[in-house]
Amino acid sequence: MGRPKGGAAASSSSSKKPKAKPKQRGGVDFKKYKHKVGRKLPPPKNATNTEIKSKAIVLPEQSMASERAGMAVNKRGLTLRELLQQTGHYNANVRRAALNGIKDIIVKHPSELRLHKVAIVEKLQERICDTDKVVRESLFSILQSFIFPSLKEDNAISTRSTLFLLMANILNGMTHLSMDVQLVSFRFLELVVINFPSSFPRYAEQVFNNFLAVLSNDRIHLQDKSKLNSVLSALGHCLSQVAYATENGNTSNRLGHNVSGRELWKCTLDEDNSGSRAFAMSSILMKLQNLIQILVNSVEVLASELSAKSTIDAQSSEALLSALHCLDLICKIFIQEVKKPQMKLGRSKTQFGPEWLKSSVLVYMMKLWGVSRSFHEKGDDKYYFFNLKIAEIFLCLSACMDNTMFPADKFCQFVSSLLAKVKTIRNKDTMEKNLNIITSIPDLVSNAPDDSKGYILEAFTDAFRDCKVDCKLILPYLDAMGKMLLPEKTGILFTEKDSGLEYHGAWVDELPRFLLQSIDKAPSVTKVVLELLLRIGQYFPTMECGNLHSFVKLFGVKSSSGTVELGPFIKLPRDCQELAISCLYYFSSLLPDTVELLASCCLSDVLEPIILFKIVEVLQSSYKAGNLHITDQLSFLSLLMARFRIHPGPFCTQEDSQKGSSLSTFKSLNHLILTSLSEMGDGSLVLELMWDILSKEIVRIQNYAFLLCSHLKTIELFYICLFMQAQIPSLHNMNGLFRIIVTLDAGTCKLMNEDAIKVIAGYLIDAAMDLSKTIELGFQSDQTRVFQYFIKPCIIIFCQNEKVLCCTLEMLKSFATGDDHGLSCVSKLNYPGELSRRICIVTSILIFLCNDGKLHKHLSLGKSVIKGILQHIRHLMDSNLPGVTYEDKQKLRFAFEQLKTKALQLNCWDRSELEGFSSTT
Template sequence: MGRPKGGASSSSSSKKPKQKQKQRGGVDFKKYKHKVGRKLPPPKNATNTEIKSKSIVLPEQSMASERSGMAVNKRGLTLRELLQQTGHYNANVRRAALNGIKDIVVKHPTELKLHKVAIIEKLQERICDTDKVVRESLYSVLQSLIFPSLKEENAISTRSTLFLLMANIMNGMTHLSMDIQLMAFRFLELVVLNFPSSFPSYAEQTFNNFVAVLSNDRINLHDRNKLNSVLSGLGHCLSLVAKTIENDDTSNQQVRNLSARELWKSTTDGYNSGGRFAMPNLLAKLQNLVPILINSVEVSASELCAKSAVDAQSSEALLSALHCLDLICRIFVHEVKKPQLKFSISKTQFGPDWLRSSLLVHLRNLWGVKRLFHEKGDDKYFILNLKIAEIFLCLSACIDTTVFPAEEFCHFVSSLFTKAKTLRNKDLMEMYLSPLITCTPGLISNAPDDSKGYLLEAFTDAFRDCKVDCKLILPYLDAVGEMLLPEKTGIRFAEDGSKPAPAFLGYHDTWIHELPKILLLSIDKAPSITKVVLGLLLRIGQYFPTLDCGNLRPFIKLFGVESSSGTMDLGPFVNLPRDCQELAISCLYYFPSLLPGIISPLASCCISDMLEPLILFRIVEVLQSTYKAGNLQITEQLSFLSLLMARFKVHTGDLVPPEDSSKVSNWYTFKLLNHLILTSLSEMGDGSLVLELMWNNLNNAIAQKPPMHNMNGLFRIIVTLDAGTSKLMNEDVIKRIAGYLVDASLDLSKTIEFGFQPDKTRLFQYFIKPCIIMFDKNDKVLCRTLEMLKSFVIGDDHLFSSLSNLNHLGELSCRVCVVTTILIFLCNDRKLHRNLSCGKSVIKGILEYIWCQLGSNVPDVTYEEKQKLKSAFEQLKTKALQLNCWARSELEGLSSAT
C-alpha cells in the first residue's frame, strides 16, 4: 500500500497538534472569569441544607395576650422593661423610660409599693446621668412619687434604701461636670427635707463638698442661679443642724445627772449615732464656710449696689448667703453657751475667745456691707440690712465693743425700727422684722445706759404702730413680756419685784397701757392673740403686786359697758373661749383697784344665759378669794352676791324627780350657785353683822318681787345669816313673806281635793323651807304671817299684794285652798307645833269663816266651790285637832253643824 500524498499528509499532520492543545488545557480545571462583587456559585458537590416548612400560627402566643393583666404604660411596656431602659445608651430612651415609670406609678400605685426598693436601686444610677433632662425627670419622680411613699415605710428598710441614694449623691457632688455637681446638691436638699435623720451620718462630707463648690469662682461670679441652688441646700442643712442641737438640750440636761461610767458611755457612743452630729469635727467644717460666705456677700453686694436696678437673682443669692451665716453663728453661739460635761471628751477649742478672735474678725467685713446698704432706699436693701442686724444681734452678748461700737450698733437697730414703719411691702416686713424684735430685749440689756434711750423709744413707737392683725404682734408681745417679766429669760429690767428700773419707767407704763387696747381689738380681728395678751396681763399682775392699774382701765370693757340709757351692755367676755375666760377671771384677783368698776358688768355677765356654769362658779370663787385676801371691800362683795341671787334667770322646764335634777334646765345650776353664795356669806364672819351690812340690798331686791326661785334664794340668805333677826317684824317684810307663801302654794292648792301630787309637793317644800326656819326662830313672825293669811282668806287682801290675781268673791274656794295648803304643811313640821299653838286663834278664825261660808246661801258660791271648801275644812280641822289649838268640843260642834 502506498504512501499518502503530501497534501493530505500535511493537512492531517497540521490538525493533530491542535487537538492535542485542547486536551492540554484540561477539562477538569475549567477557569471562570468572575466580576467583582458577584456572589460565587456554590460548588457542585455542595449539600443543600435548606428546610422548607409551613408556618404554624398559635393565637394564644401573641405579645398582647402575654401582657394581659400586667401594669403597662401608654406604650405597653412593663415596669421591668422600663427600668432596664433607664440604662440605655440613648438619652431619649432614658427620658421616655422615666416618663413611663411615672405613668405606671400614677395609674398603678400598687406597683410602687411592691417594687419600691428595686425602683430606687435602679433609678439612683441616674443621679450622675450626663443628660440634664434625665436628671430633672428623676428629681421630679423622687419628689412627687417615690419619697412620699417611702416615708410610710419602716425605718430599717428606709435606711438601707437611702444609703445607696446618698452614696450616689456624694459621688455626684465630686463629679467633673459642674452641672452634675449642682444637681447633686439639689438631690441632697430633697433628701434632707424628706428624711432629716439620714443627714447626720453624711454631714462632714457634705459640708466639705459645700466648701469645694462654693470656692469655685465660676459659680460665685458668673451664674447666680447656680449659686442660689447651692445656697438653698446649704441653708436647709444648716437649719437641720441648728434644730437638732436645740432639741438635744433636754436630753443633755438629763445627761448631766449621770454617773461617770454612764457619762463616758453617752459621750463615746452617742455622737456617732444615726440621729446626732459629731459637733467638734462639724464646727471645724463650718468654720471653713464662714470666710467663703462672707466673700460671696461682699462680691454680690458690690455688684448689686453698682446696678441701677435691683437684680432679683443677685438679691436672692445675697439673702441666702446671709441666712447661712446667721445659722452658722447661731450654731456656734449655742455650742459656746452650752455647759461642758465634767467627763466629756468633746471639749474643743471653740469658745468665747475663739468667737471674738476668729468669727468676729471675719464678720467685721459685714459692717461695711451694712453701711453700703444703708445708703440705698429700696425695700430690698432694707431687708438685707435686717438680716445683717439679725446676725450681729445673735452675737450681741459676745461682741467686743472695740471691734463693733455698741452705740453705733444701737443706732443702727433704732434706724431699722424707724424705717420699718415706712416700709411699703408689709409681707417682707412681717417675714424679716420678727428676729430683730425677738433679739431686742437682749440687746437692750447689754447696751450702755446712754444708748438704751433711743433704742427703747424706737421699739416703743414701732410697738404702738403695730396692727393687732399683723404677724409681728406676737414677737412684740413676747419682747414686751421679756422686758417686763425678767423671770422668763433671767434678764433683769427691774430694780426689784415691784417697780421697773428708772430708765424703763415711762416705757413700762406705755407698754402696759397698750395691752388692754390690743386685747379688745384682738377678740374680733385676731382671736389667737387674745389668749396671749390675757396671759401676759396675768403674769404682770402676779409679778407686780402693787402695780397701779390706772393704765388698765380699758380692761373693764371686756365685761361690759353702761349705755347712755343706764342699762348694762355685755362685753365680749361671755363669748370668749373657756381658757381665755379662765385667764380673764384670774386677772381679777391681781387687779383689785379695777374691781369697783367691774362688779356691775361682771354681774351682768354672770346672769347671762351665755355663760357656762363652771365659769360662773369660778367667778364667785375668785371674788371670794380676793375678799379674803383683803383686796375687795366687803360691801362690794355682798352687793355682788345679792345681785347675783336676785337676778339670776332660772329656767325650770318640766319638773323631774330630784335624783334627775340636773336635767331641769338650769335649775340645778341655780341650786349649786345658791349653795356657793351661802357658803361664801358664812365665811365672812358673824352672820348678824353681815346681814346688817347687806340688809338694804336684800330688802330692795325682795321689794321688786323677783321670780319665785330668786325670792327663795334671798330668803335663804336671811335665814343663813340670822333667821331670828328682828328686821323680819317689819310690816312690809311680813306682807312679802305671806305673799311669797301664797304664790308658792297656788299650783299645789289646786290638787287639795284629790290629794297632793308628789312632784308639786316637793317643789312647795323646797320653797317653804326658808319660811319654816324663820317661823321656828321667831314665833312673832309666824303669828303676824298667819294674820296676813287670814285677811287674805276673808277677802281683806289689801294689806299685802302677792303675785297672784285672785278675785274677791269669785274665787273664794281658791283662796281657802291656798291658805289651807300652807297651814297643812306648817302643821306637818314638828318644829313649828309650839309656835303654831300661839296662833290658834287665827286658825280658829279661818275655820269659822269657812264654816260660815258653807252654811250661807250666797248665790255666787256654787256647789263645786262648796265641795272644795268642805274638803279644805276637813283637812284643816284634822290638823287643828292634832295641834289641840282649841277645845275638841268646839271642833265637834262645827263638824255637826256642817
C-alpha cells in the same frame, strides 16, 4: 451645491422624492432588533423559572399584646420592668422616654409604686449622675412628687438601704467632673434632707467637705446665680439640722428631728459611742469655721455687685440673703456650743469658749459689719432686708461681743434705725418673714450699756404701737415685751435710774387695745395678751391701772339709760374667760366699774356654770384681800340670787325643759352665795348693810307682779305678759332671798314691816299654788317634801319671831275670806276667784306649818285666826251661795276636817270646845 435661484426652481426641486435603496441579495443570518433604552430584556426561551409561591402561616395566641393582658403599661404599652431597663440605655432620648413612661404608670396605676417603690429607687438612683440634663430634672421631679412622699408614709426598714444607696450616688455626684452634675447633686441632697433628715448625720462631715469644695470654686460665682442659690439652699437645710440638734442638746448622730426619720436613724446609734459622736461634732465645727470665711467672701462679692447695679437683681438678691441665712445658722450653732460645758475626751480636752469664738468667728464678721455700714450709708430702702439679716446675725453674737470689736453705741443706733423703718416698708409679707430681730431685742437691751438702751427702747415702743393686731409680728412683739417687763424670764431688771422704766407704762397701756381687737381679728393673740396681763398683775400688784380702764369693755358697756350691753367676754373660750377673771383680782382699781357688768354676764344663759362659780370665787377673794368694797360684793351676790333665771319656768317650752338643769346650777350658786355671806362677819350687821338691796329687789318683784296681774285680764297683752313673766324671779329666787335673811339674821326686826309680811304671805300662797310645777323641776314626787323645801326659810323665821307668824296668819285669813286687796299686789300669780280653792290653799299651808313641832307653841298664839278660818269654812258649807257648788262643798268639808285634826294636835283648844264647834256644823 449652490442655492437655486428663484421661487419656481426651488419648489420644483423640493417636490422630488428620494431614491429607494436597492435590496440586498442573498439570505439573512441574524435578525437585528432595536430596543429602547431602559427596557428590560425578555428572558431567554430556555430560561428556568425559579419563582417560589407560598402562603402565610398564622399561629394563634402568639402576639405580645396578649401576653400583657392585665398588666400595668404606659401609653406605648411598656411595663414598669421594661421601662426601668430602658433607663440605662445609651441613648439619652430613650432614657427620657423611659422616665416619662414611669411617671405615666405611677399616675395611672398607684399600686405599682406601692409594690415596687424600693426597686424603683434602686434603679433610678443611678441617673443622679446622668450626663443628660433633662434626665436629671425628670428624676428629681419623680422623686419629689411621688416616690419620697410614698416612702415617708410606710417608714419601712427596707427603705434604709435604699436611702444609703441614694446618698452614695449623691455624694458621688458632688465630686463629678461636670459642674452641672455637681450642682444638681446638691439639689438631690436638699430633697433628701427635707424628707429624711435623719439620713444626714452619717454623711454630715463628708457633705460639708463637698460644700467647701464647691463654694470655693470661683466658677460657681461667675456663672448663673441660680446655680449658687441651689447650693446655698441645700446648705441652709443641712445647717438647720445641725442647729436643731445643737439647740436641743443632741450630738451629731441625733441631728434628725423629723418623726418619719427617727426609726430610720436608730440603727446608726448602736454603731457609735459617745466619744466618736463628740469627735464628729468637733470636726463639723471646724468645717463650719471654714465655711464662715467662704460665705463672708461671697457676701462681699455679691454686695459689691448689687451696689454697682442701678436695680437689684432678683437672683443676686436671693443669693445674698441665702448666704446671710447660712451665716446666721452657723453663728447660732457656735453660740449654743459655747454655752455648753466643755467636753472631755480621754486625756485631751476640746473647748469651744468665748475666746475661741472671738478668734475664729468674730474676726471674719468685721467684714460683714463693713458690708452693713456700706448699705446703711446709702440710705436706700432696697438694702433694708440685707441690713436686717446682718443685724440678726450680730444680735445672735451680741452676748460674746465687746465694745473693742464692735461699738455698742453705733450698733444700737443701727438696730433702732431698722426698727424705725418698719412703718415705711410697703411689702409687709416680706417684712414679716425677715423681721426676726424683735425676739433678740431683750438680749440686746440686757447686754447694751445704759447710755445706749434708749435708742432701742424708743424704736421698739414706736414700732409696737404701730403694729396691727392681725400682723404676724404681734406675737414676737408681745414676747419681747414680756421678757423685758418680767425679770424672772430673762433677768432683765430696770432700776429707777434706767431709762427703761418710762417705757413700761407705754407698753402696758397698749395691751387692752390689742385684746379687744384680737377677739374678732386674731383669736390666737387673745390668750397671749390675757396671759401677759395676768403676769403683769402678779408681778406689779401696785401698778396704776388708770390707762387699763378700756379692759372693762371686755365684759360690757353701760349706757346712759342704765342698761348693760354685754361685751365679748361671754363668747371667749373657757381658758380665756378664766384668765380674764383672774386678771381682775390683781387689777383691783377696775373692780368697782366691773362688778355690775360681771353680774350681767353671770345672768346670761350663754355663760357656763364653771365660769359663773369662778367669778363669784374671784370676787369673794378680792373682798377678803381688801380690794373690793363690801357693799359692791353684797350687791353682786344679792343680784345673782334675785335674778338668776331658772329653766324651765312657768311658761317654758318643751325645748327649754331639755336644755339641762339650770336648777342644779342655781342650787350650787345658792350654796356658794350663802357661804360667802357667812364669811363676811356678823350676820346682823351684814344684813343691815344689804337690806336696802334686798328691799329693792322685792319692790321690783312687786311691780312686775302688779303689772302682770293687771294685764292678764286683757287678751291683747297676753304675749307681753309672757315676756314679763320671764323677767320675774321664780319661787326659787324668792326662796334664795329668804335663805339669805335666815343665814344672816332670822330674828331681824326688819321683817315686822307690813310690806315684808305681805311678801312672806304671798310667797307661801305662790308656793302652794305652784306645787305641781315645781315637781317637774327635778324634786321628788312627794308633795310634802317639795313644799317643805320652799317653806323651810319661812319656818325658821317664824321660830325666831312669833309676831311675824301671827301677822302672816292674819294675812292668810284675809286671803281665805276674799279680803286680799293688799295681798294681791305682792304675788306673781293671778289668784283664783273661787273661795273653795282659796280655802284649800290656805288649809294646805296651815297643815304644813302644823306638821313642824317647833311651831306648835307659836301657832297656839294664833288659834283665833285658825278658829276664824274654820268658822268661815262652816259658813260657806251652810250657805246657799250661787258660786258654791256641791263639789266645792265636798272640798270645803275635807279641808275643814283636816284643819280641825291639826288644831287638836296643837293642844291649843280643849277637845270639848272643838267637838262642840264641829257639832254645830
